[in-house]
Amino acid sequence: MQHTILDRIEPIAEDVVSLVLRGADGPLAPWEPGAHLDLAPPNWLTRQYSLCGDPADRERYRVAVRYDRLSRGGSEYIHRFLRTGRPLRVSLPRNNFPLLPARGYLFLAGGIGITPMLAMLRAAGPAGTLVYLGKSAATMPFAVELQARYGNRVRIVETERDGRPDFTALAAALPSDALVYCCGPASMIEAAEAAFPADRLHVERFQPVVRTFPPNTAFDVVCARSGDTVRVEADMTMLDALKFAGHPVQSGCREGICGSCELSVLSGQPEHRDDLGAAQGRMYPCVSRSTSDRLVVDL
Known part of the structure; x- marks a missing residue:
């Protein structure tokens, strides 16, 4: 910290x-x-x-x-x-929403979802444009600042007055070498996912996607550094089981969207339930579990 x-x-x-x-x-x-x-x-x-x-x-x-x-x-x-x-x-900064190299960028922000886009638009330079949605100008932080700095590279959409923009039309006009970054309410992200190619769209969510998983089953977690084995019962998260056994893991959202509780998996098969897309050999124990009876983690 x-x-x-x-x-x-x-x-x-x-x-x-x-x-x-x-x-x-x-x-x-x-x-x-x-x-x-x-x-x-x-x-x-x-x-x-x-x-x-x-x-x-x-x-x-x-x-x-x-x-x-x-x-x-x-x-x-x-x-x-x-x-x-x-x-x-x-905490130290973490980045689950990195700006990848591209020849062009379209940034889509809804409400407080504008926050990660500010530094992205700055970094993108002339290659980036922004469409910023909000109910009204009064509810939209940084709107005046953005228009003053970037001019016509920023389009402010007050949905109570203007309605929602046509994402399908934006997708049709998107250059083939451009990436799309979207952060905002779930309805906005769903509209973006329906309009833009999945391999060119990057999103950050406020809340996890509602999904259905198989019933929870109990499993053992082996803490490789101490050698301790911790039982994770079906009615308990892996994060809580580790904490109660004396192996607390830093955590934040407890919903699988922030990445603060990331653990390295040394063996076993995690059942990923996060919204981040855990990298190979990683998992988020606040929501994820195990499909194998035994999971070994670097803890």
Whole structure:
């Protein structure tokens, strides 16, 4: 974890505040467009937020937080109780949504989904264009800033006034060597997935996709470094079983979308239930399980 001080907190749109975090112990860890971090407010909750500042600025991080009226305590605490000068712990940046090399980019953002796109659009230069959707201009953080900086490379769509853009038409006009990056509500991502080729579309979700899996079964996890064997019962997550056995694993969302609990798998067959697409030899124990009776992990 890194230690920061809340340098500035200010409203930037309806129900959205911007947080600028200054490194308390010197330069902060580097990051690349698409990265996010875990922020741990004093209420013992950990939440994930996309970095939306300048990657070249090693002195400060910037994130934006929308107040969720169904908040489980994270956004509510930040909006109502967090004050300038407060020490805050943050994780090292992680990137599950990297900007891959391409000759052109179309960025699609909905609401607070604009946050990872800010650094991406900056990095893409003239090769990138943005379509930014929101109910109204008042609800859309950074809209004025984006139009002032990028002009006609940015299209602001107020859906209450303009309706939703035609993603099929956008797909038809997309150059063959361009990639599409999309972050926003589930309905927007579903529309993008229906319109754009899967091999050119990259998405980041707020919530996991609802899917059906086989019934849970019990299995054993062997912690390779200690030699301990931990039983994961059918009614328990692997993450919790490890924690209760004295092998806590860092975690954040507990929904398989942030990547903070990643473990290396040395043998056995994981049953991947995450939305990140775990790399070979990796798994996320907050949601994933095992199809083999025994799983060996680097722990």
